[in-house]
Amino acid sequence: MPDEDAPNPGIAPGTVFAFFNEIGIIQQLSRAMFEARLPDGIIVQHFSVLNHLIRVADGRTPLELSRAFQVPKASLTNTLAGLEKRGLVEMRPHPKDGRSKQVWLTEEGRAFRDHAISLLVPDILALSDKLDLEELMRLTPRLTEIRKILDENRNT
């Protein structure tokens, strides 16, 4: 006897799960597609950090980044070390808090991110025969809404 007095009849947990399931598969497929284009030594996590610093703003602290990616801060230490070694970001002491640091993009970092996106172009063109790119664009703002809500309502 499922949900007899539920305010939203017809919405089963499995249905919501199906949504996130599709999201997960698409993420996996697109990630693999993207990863194949990245220069070796650079992993997706590296790129994600660069992209986040551009999307939001650089000068973030490692802890802010770890929260944004839902990843332990110990993992960020490693990722940021790799980015710094390649000269894509620059770590500076935090001006207000001696315990903390700030992550700033270098010119190389910005250029690398833009370049990496442009590497996707051949794949996108190959897909555009089959895929309705305009529908993709219509879907994006809906996903943005959902992402924001999930982001606001999480614990950590």
Next chain:
Amino acid sequence: MPDEDAPNPGIAPGTVFAFFNEIGIIQQLSRAMFEARLPDGIIVQHFSVLNHLIRVADGRTPLELSRAFQVPKASLTNTLAGLEKRGLVEMRPHPKDGRSKQVWLTEEGRAFRDHAISLLVPDILALSDKLDLEELMRLTPRLTEIRKILDENRNT
């Protein structure tokens, strides 16, 4: 001067990238939400395999699974060993091919998957205030289309 003679004016690579970016963030957030509910020792990859075996069909070979998840087969060896140790799947020799194996769900495996999904219910209810679940359901089939196309057009 971008795309002056392009057949699809107004579709920049960055726009498509934004779509996959949102997908990636949603996946990360929902994965973390889900992972917090899973019993310890069970990781998302374990659950994903169980779920795939139910969604598609069990009796798949490890190689089929590795292709489905876009992960190296060496990784599957590890994941399947974990599932077998917990009695959630059963590995049998392939009846037609001596090199291969088949992965079959046990009763415990099926029950575990259903139970894991049900553990999401509290989270889903908590979200349903903010999130429009019906829109989620409308979006799912669009995502399914996109997933299928990506799936058909991949290399590996």
Next chain:
DNA sequence: ATTATATCGTTCGATATCGAACTTTATGGA
């Protein structure tokens, strides 16, 4: 039948991930 080649799954070694303990600096009382 025999041999060459391809395929499936595992093993191994190197790297990535991440929880827990630790160091250093902040903060908020007494």
Next chain:
DNA sequence: TCCATAAAGTTCGATATCGAACGATATAAT
């Protein structure tokens, strides 16, 4: 001021991931 507690980032050890090499079996050609 001094001390207890909290917070930021690193270190360390254990586990996960995954490319490459390997052994076993299958397939194809002669």
